[in-house]
Amino acid sequence: MKCEWVKENITLYVYNELADDARYELEQHLARCTDCTAELKSTRKFHAVLSELPVEEPSPNLVAASRMRLQEVLETTQQGGLWHRLVFDPAAWLRQVRFSPALAATLVIVGFASGIGTAYKILNGGGVGQLAMGTNPPLESSISGIRSVSQAPGSNQVTIKYDTVSTQEAQGTLNDQRIQQLLLFAARDNYNSGVRMDSVDLLTQQPNATPVREALIYALRYDSNPGVRLKALDGLAAYVKSDPRVRDALLEALMNDSNPGVRTETLHLLEPVRADSSVRAVLQRLAENDQNQYIKTQARTILAEMPEFD
Amino acid sequence: MAGQSLGRIDDTLLVREAQRGNRAAFEELVRHYDQAVLRLAIHLTGSEHEAQDVYQEAFLKAYKSVATFRFECSFYTWIYRIVTNLCLDHLRKKQVRKEDAPVATDSTGEQYDVLEQVPDARAGANPERDLMRRELGTRISAALEKLTPRERMVFELKHYHGLKLRTVGEVLNTTEETAKNTLFRATQKLRGALADMR
Numbered sequence: 053m054k055c056e057w058v059k060e061n062i063t064l065y066v067y068n069e070l071a072d073d074a075r076y077e078l079e080q081h082l083a084r085c086t087d088c089t090a091e092l093k094s095t096r097k098f099h100a101v102l103s104e105l106p107v108e109e110p111s112p113n114l115v116a117a118s119r120m121r122l123q124e125v126l127e128t129t130q131q132g133g134l135w136h137r138l139v140f141d142p143a144a145w146l147r148q149v150r151f152s153p154a155l156a157a158t159l160v161i162v163g164f165a166s167g168i169g170t171a172y173k174i175l176n177g178g179g180v181g182q183l184a185m186g187t188n189p190p191l192e193s194s195i196s197g198i199r200s201v202s203q204a205p206g207s208n209q210v211t212i213k214y215d216t217v218s219t220q221e222a223q224g225t226l227n228d229q230r231i232q233q234l235l236l237f238a239a240r241d242n243y244n245s246g247v248r249m250d251s252v253d254l255l256t257q258q259p260n261a262t263p264v265r266e267a268l269i270y271a272l273r274y275d276s277n278p279g280v281r282l283k284a285l286d287g288l289a290a291y292v293k294s295d296p297r298v299r300d301a302l303l304e305a306l307m308n309d310s311n312p313g314v315r316t317e318t319l320h321l322l323e324p325v326r327a328d329s330s331v332r333a334v335l336q337r338l339a340e341n342d343q344n345q346y347i348k349t350q351a352r353t354i355l356a357e358m359p360e361f362d
Numbered sequence: 363m364a365g366q367s368l369g370r371i372d373d374t375l376l377v378r379e380a381q382r383g384n385r386a387a388f389e390e391l392v393r394h395y396d397q398a399v400l401r402l403a404i405h406l407t408g409s410e411h412e413a414q415d416v417y418q419e420a421f422l423k424a425y426k427s428v429a430t431f432r433f434e435c436s437f438y439t440w441i442y443r444i445v446t447n448l449c450l451d452h453l454r455k456k457q458v459r460k461e462d463a464p465v466a467t468d469s470t471g472e473q474y475d476v477l478e479q480v481p482d483a484r485a486g487a488n489p490e491r492d493l494m495r496r497e498l499g500t501r502i503s504a505a506l507e508k509l510t511p512r513e514r515m516v517f518e519l520k521h522y523h524g525l526k527l528r529t530v531g532e533v534l535n536t537t538e539e540t541a542k543n544t545l546f547r548a549t550q551k552l553r554g555a556l557a558d559m560r
Contacts, residue, residue, distance in 0.1 A: 098552075105498075126422075131383060266372050
């Protein structure tokens, strides 16, 4: 009876889908039952055979072509649904608000903040300046852009609308939400790679926070600076085993990154999960035809260290 | 759950923007998931061309109905649900047509093996090993084609795409328990079909 139960659950065990107690029970049984141990071996072997059918990564050309084709269609497509819902189903909206205290509270806070923001704008004249005769000209460095220039007909009166910026400073600990938000913003959008590097470096100190890990994955995928990508790798290293999305990002970097240093580092980080079918597939591809001799050799070495399945 | 919780906060902001009609936000969401969508569709349909059609239809559907998305599940689950439904339709049609998996018909009406058309870009490839790999791939593909569309989908999502069975259940609008049973059935069938390869 016990062996029958094991045979029914061995697939889930191999896929790491058994609950802890069942897993423990199964392992205890395996320790003393040679038949079931043989069954486990056979299941693992079969699992590996099936992984011989590789999951092909879509080529960059295919991804780009698909995106372009979609963009063309989206340009001429209207979104549906929202207007219909607003007009025809306001009761559903009200129900949603009534049954979602958090959403209701958020709406109140947003409304309150908007009120304060509006009052602030009225008192300060807002971020958009309007230069008229008699006012002091702004410092050139504080102008971020000119919105419009117009002359009143029949007069020499000129109206210029411009946006201003002023440098501000924020201080706080890494746990401070405002600081985290600024770091996340800087890691993604700053044109200065030094600032991005510093931000990513600081973010790696808290890579278990959801948006932080997301930002590190983003930096690894899209940052133009290899130093920033290496920093992001540092922060992601601990999650290669537990987080498939991190693993996917690393596999992408291993295959496509333009920098050999980043690829080499990625290869080493992926070693502990080399048995994963997608990692194996990538390693096989690299071992066969990678342009970089070192990576090719390393991939071969890692594959050679793995057990044979046939 | 693969990637589900990770991008949730980021996605939520983008989804809200997309719901306001911000196309750039929607396109950013597309970029978050489109490689995974293509990967799944290519593996399931066996054709880049058909995968592109699935991609196009899935994201277009998502764009048209993003305003009705109510955050009852993650955007990740939602988009996967759309894609898997399209792929299931594709698999069902394919089963009805009873086509042999790797055979297609060219413009002159002649049949050819699709797998033979896949270019081998590997430098210095070993022909004997290639042949074995190809044969192995063909046999596995044929065995996968014999599964029911639902068994195939559960197996694909679990084995080849590494999703947790809980997520597979959510994506396919069923329970984790049903997904487990389906995976078990699929595995048994595959072992039967590929018994001589073990």
